[in-house]
Structure formats: C-alpha cells, structure tokens
Amino acid sequence: MGTASRLLLLLHNLLLLLPPGAFGFAPSLDSDFTFALPAGRKECFFQPMRHGASLEVEYQVLDGAGLDVDFYLESPKGEILVFHQRKSDGVHTVETEDGDYMFCFDNTFSTISEKVIFFEMILDNMGEGQQEDWKKYITGTDLLDMKLEDILESINNVKARLSKSLQIQTLLRAFEARDRNIQESNFDTVNFWSMVNLGVMVVVSAVQVYMLKSLFEDKRKSRT
Numbered sequence: 001m002g003t004a005s006r007l008l009l010l011l012h013n014l015l016l017l018l019p020p021g022a023f024g025f026a027p028s029l030d031s032d033f034t035f036a037l038p039a040g041r042k043e044c045f046f047q048p049m050r051h052g053a054s055l056e057v058e059y060q061v062l063d064g065a066g067l068d069v070d071f072y073l074e075s076p077k078g079e080i081l082v083f084h085q086r087k088s089d090g091v092h093t094v095e096t097e098d099g100d101y102m103f104c105f106d107n108t109f110s111t112i113s114e115k116v117i118f119f120e121m122i123l124d125n126m127g128e129g130q131q132e133d134w135k136k137y138i139t140g141t142d143l144l145d146m147k148l149e150d151i152l153e154s155i156n157n158v159k160a161r162l163s164k165s166l167q168i169q170t171l172l173r174a175f176e177a178r179d180r181n182i183q184e185s186n187f188d189t190v191n192f193w194s195m196v197n198l199g200v201m202v203v204v205s206a207v208q209v210y211m212l213k214s215l216f217e218d219k220r221k222s223r224t
Helices: 003-017 133-137 148-215
Strands: 028-037 042-049 054-063 069-074 080-087 089-095 099-106 115-124
Touching: 028 042, 028 148, 042 115, 054 069, 054 099, 054 148, 069 089, 080 089, 099 115, 115 148
Parallel strands: none
Antiparallel strands: 028 115, 042 099, 054 089, 054 115, 069 080, 069 099
16 A cells, blocks of 8 residues: 555544544634724734743734834733834734733824724644644554654644745735725826826916917007
8 A cells, every 4th residue: 555545544544533623733823904093093902822822913004194103012011022113014923921912003193194004913832732632532553654743743734834825815915905005096196296287288388379479469559
C-alpha cells in the first residue's frame, strides 16, 4: 500500500474514532471590521485575552481628509503599550496576559472630516491546552509508519497558510478600497478645477473679443 493510501486510511480511521470537538488544534482566530469614525470622536474596542497568547492588530484609514487617525493599545493594567499619532496604517503585535485589552481610534483632532477605518485582529495560541486531547481516542496506530504527530503538524501548517492567505486577501481588499477612495477624490478635484479653468477661459475670451471690437469701432460723430 502506498504512502498516500495509508495516509488517507489513517485519516479516515482517525475521523471515525474521534467524537465531535475531540480533535483540537491551536486556534488562530481572526476577525475584521470596518466602521466610520465621526469628526471629534473616539471609538474603543475590548478583547479578552489569556496568558501566553498573542494579539495582533492591523488597521488602515480607508477614507477621510488626511487619511490619518490616532491609535493606542492599552493593557489590562492600564499601561499604554502602543501609541501612534496621525498615522494612516499600522501593525502591532503584543504578547498577552489574562485580562481585557483595549485599543482605540481617536479622531478628536479633526473638527470636520469623518474617517472610515478598517482593522483586523489576529489571536494566536488561545487554546493550546486542548491540543493533546485527541491522543486518548487513538488506538491501533502503532503499525503505521507515519506518526499522528506528523499528520497533525502537516494539517496545522496547511491551516496556518490558508489563514494567512485569507488575511492577505482581506488586507488587499482594504488597500483597494483606500486607493479607490483616493482616486475618486482626485477625480472630483480635477473635474472641479477643470470647470473653473473653463469658466475663466470663457470670460477671458469674451473680454478679449469685446476689447478688440471696441478698438475698431468708429467713435467719430457724424455731422448733419
């Protein structure tokens, strides 16, 4: 029996032996959110974390004058871990402890412009304690050359790469949205000043025609 066939047979038997939820992986959770932050406002988000995990926050300002925002990340003890002023994007990763982490987007420096902000959170190592639970369900696998640990490692590698691909696609969509907003703003600006230039040219042309016409007019009065 070939290696591929034996691998498929092993995976089939493994899935039959495991009850739902018994086959655990080290979860890497990610979520993203896009919201509008009005001028003069601040918006904060909270994320509960466990000790030994990691929290990654990536953000981008998609639309709004200046494409900038203040950002800070605060630990459960109230310590400011990250603080950036007037940035258009950023990526921050911290090792966490037990408690609620708070990160805020601050647009209080702006009195007119609303900002559209995209951010993504990636949580790693949120449940390592369940990784070994699947082993107690495995029986009769010692005769196979390929170890279950190798299969688990391979599946985890595939899962991690798929998750990374999804994250990259999400970020590319955010970049595309920001570039589209910039292009639309530039398009409106170009159209506005083109109309202004056209109006000035029409006025100047009318004045020039009038002045030339006045030069050739016979201003002498006819005598009767």
